[in-house]
Amino acid sequence: xxxxxxxxxxxxxxxxxxxxxxxxxxxxxxxxxxxxxxxxxxxxxxxxxxxxxxxxxxxxxxxxxxxxxxxxxxxxxxxxxxxxxxxxxxxxxxxxxxxxxxxxxxxxxxxxxxxxxxxxxxxxxxxxxxxxxxxxxxxxxxxxxxxxxxxxxxxxxxxxxxxxxxxxxxxxxxxxxxxxxxxxxxxxxxxxxxxxxxxxxxxxxxxxxxxxxxxxxxxxxxxxxxxxxxxxxxxxxxxxxxxxxxxxxxxxxxxxxxxxxxxxxxxxxxxxxxxxxxxxxxxxxxxxxxxxxxxxxxxxxxxxxxxxxxxxxxxxxxxxxxxxxxxxxxxxxxxxxxxxxxxxxxxxxxxxxxxxxxxxxxxxxxxxxxxxxxxxxxxxxxxxxxxxxxxxxxxxxxxxxxxxxxxxxxxxxxxxxxxxxxxxxxxxxxxxxxxxxxxxxxxxxxxxxxx
Numbered sequence: 001x002x003x004x005x006x007x008x009x010x011x012x013x014x015x016x017x018x019x020x021x022x023x024x025x026x027x028x029x030x031x032x033x034x035x036x037x038x039x040x041x042x043x044x045x046x047x048x049x050x051x052x053x054x055x056x057x058x059x060x061x062x063x064x065x066x067x068x069x070x071x072x073x074x075x076x077x078x079x080x081x082x083x084x085x086x087x088x089x090x091x092x093x094x095x096x097x098x099x100x101x102x103x104x105x106x107x108x109x110x111x112x113x114x115x116x117x118x119x120x121x122x123x124x125x126x127x128x129x130x131x132x133x134x135x136x137x138x139x140x141x142x143x144x145x146x147x148x149x150x151x152x153x154x155x156x157x158x159x160x161x162x163x164x165x166x167x168x169x170x171x172x173x174x175x176x177x178x179x180x181x182x183x184x185x186x187x188x189x190x191x192x193x194x195x196x197x198x199x200x201x202x203x204x205x206x207x208x209x210x211x212x213x214x215x216x217x218x219x220x221x222x223x224x225x226x227x228x229x230x231x232x233x234x235x236x237x238x239x240x241x242x243x244x245x246x247x248x249x250x251x252x253x254x255x256x257x258x259x260x261x262x263x264x265x266x267x268x269x270x271x272x273x274x275x276x277x278x279x280x281x282x283x284x285x286x287x288x289x290x291x292x293x294x295x296x297x298x299x300x301x302x303x304x305x306x307x308x309x310x311x312x313x314x315x316x317x318x319x320x321x322x323x324x325x326x327x328x329x330x331x332x333x334x335x336x337x338x339x340x341x342x343x344x345x346x347x348x349x350x351x352x353x354x355x356x357x358x359x360x361x362x363x364x365x366x367x368x369x370x371x372x373x374x375x376x377x378x379x380x381x382x383x384x385x386x387x388x389x390x391x392x393x394x395x396x397x398x399x400x401x402x403x404x405x406x407x408x409x410x411x412x413x414x415x416x417x418x419x420x421x422x423x424x425x426x427x428x429x430x431x432x433x434x435x436x437x438x439x440x441x442x443x444x445x446x447x448x449x450x451x
Contacts, residue, residue, distance in 0.1 A: 007184060011176040018172025019165060026161035034154055041150055042118060042129060045080075049131035049143045050116075052082060057135050060086070067091045076143070083142040085112075102144050107132050111140045120147070127151055186214045190221060201301065202229045246285075253282050288414070302340040302425040304449070309344060309374070310335040313365050316348040320356060330368040337374045337449045343422040344446075347376065350415040351442050355380035359440055373428065374449040378442045379435045390432050394420040419444065 004012070052074045059070030071082050071093045081099050084091040085108070090100050102123040110117040111132035118131045129145040189206055196204035205225065206218040257279040264272045314324040329335060337344075348365070355362035359380025366377040385393060397413035416430075419442075423430045428445045435441040 007177065007180040010180045011173050014176025014179070015169050015173035018175075019169035022165035022168035026165045030154075030158060030161055033157060037150060037153065038120075041145075041147070045129050045131050045143065045145045046116075046118060048076075048080065049133055049141070052076065052080075052143060053133040053135060053141045056082075056084060056141050057139075060135070060139065068093065079146045079149070081144045081146075083144065084139065085142070086139045099144055102128055103130055103132070103142050107142075108140070111142070186217070190217070193221070193225075197225060197228075202232070250282065250286050254279075254286065257282050302343055302422075304338045304340055304426075306336050307339050307341045307344060308335055309337045309339070309367055309376075312341070312345050313348050313367065313376075316345065316352055317365070319349065320352055322352065322356075322362060326362055327365045328367065330366070333367055333369045333374075334450065337446070339374070339426060339446055339449050340422075343425060344376075347419050347422050347444055348378075350419050351376075351378040351444075354378075354415055354442075355382070358382060363435065363437070363439060369450050370445060372450050373445050373447040376444040376446070380439045380441075382439050384434055384438070384440045385432050393432065394430065 055074060056070055059065060059073065060067070067084060067086060068091060071084060071091060074082050076082055082093065083099055083103065092099050102121060104119055104121055107117050107119045107130055111134050114134045116131075116133050118129065120127060120129050122128070127147040127150075129147055131143045131145065133141045135141050193204040193206055202225065205222050208215045208218040208222070257275065260267075260275040261279055264275060267275065310327060310329050313327045317324050317326055352362055352365070355378060359382030361381055363379040363381050364377075366375075366379070368375040368377065394416050396417040420430050423444050423446065426446045426449065428447050430442065430444045432440055432442050
């Protein structure tokens with residue numbers, strides 16, 4: 001399972017924290033409110049029961065008391081039901097046996113012993129409050145108070161507190177998202193700068209004044225980039241200087257080799273073969289030096305300008321004695337692209353040379369588009385490129401299947417590396433895949449090169 005991002009984790013932590021806090025407060029508030037309302041209802045029921053008991057006692061203090069009439073004279077409303085136990089008989093205003101059944105046996109015994117008592121019980125799923133008051137040795141008075149309205153109040157209160165807890169949790173999540181969005185802005189700026197640097201834009205820097213708490217991070221990042229740029233520039237200059245210094249002795253050796261080659265008919269067979277090998281190696285050495293010089297210059301961003309890419313592709317074909325009919329331009333693609341002429345010319349030359357040397361010859365050069373990006377595809381009739389080698393072949397000094405072997409073959413191992421560098425200088429990339437009819441298809445994407 002993919003690990004959640006920092007923003008998601010912080011947002012979830014805010015939401016869970018807010019939910020726990022709000023739920024705790026809601027539970028405490030509900031319990032305090034419930035206890036307070038129950039206590040208040042119990043006190044009210046006790047006062048009312050004592051008052052009604054006094055009325056009943058006065059009504060019974062006659063020669064011929066009418067018990068039912070006395071109970072009916074009580075102003076108990078619809079929530080209180082009076083019950084009188086007199087001389088072993090039960091009396092109520094209505095013939096409802098559930099009223100008598102609601103009085104627990106324990107409560108009857110306590111009240112019969114002369115002690116007033118109160119108890120909450122449930123009858124037919126409804127909560128009631130039973131209050132008992134002793135009147136005399138032969139009479140006890142009870143009132144059964146319905147708590148239905150109070151339970152409905154508790155339900156509304158619970159629903160309101162639950163809604164508030166959910167809203168608070170949502171607010172906590174929104175606050176966490178907002179906080180992380182602003183808190184991660186410096187890291188986003190670092191990531192953006194790192195992406196620009198990786199793409200070859202070494203001018204990208206962080207502003208140390210953006211956040212006082214991150215000044216050290218910004219300064220350290222900028223110092224790291226400065227040191228990296230200096231090192232890259234030093235290595236590039238060293239490679240360029242070495243390549244330039246090698247040119248003079250190579251030219252001398254090439255001239256000497258050409259003299260030996262012209263006098264080959266005057267040499268014996270072994271000497272002629274050795275002279276030919278020397279000439280071939282000097283030629284390869286010269287191409288390697290030229291590639292190194294181009295590679296040293298390829299780290300700079302591309303200098304774009306209008307270029308006839310179709311003509312450029314046909315010129316590359318003519319240079320390698322290939323038919324210009326290999327070049328195909330898509331119907332909706334203009335012939336003129338906004339690119340650097342030298343770089344694109346070398347991209348085409350290197351890909352075509354790679355197809356000739358390793359791919360059994362080119363099968364086509366297709367010029368298309370992907371939105372505003374120009375797309376160059378060079379197809380060949382070779383065996384293709386294994387999946388495990390499709391990234392390694394664009395590294396320096398790598399040739400074909402021998403992805404980790406140096407010094408084999410006639411190439412320098414820098415051709416495809418130069419293609420990748422030139423594509424990156426245009427903020428693009430190069431990939432290789434399978435050609436539908438067999439072989440390999442090298443695809444170069446050059447962003448922002450088409451209208």
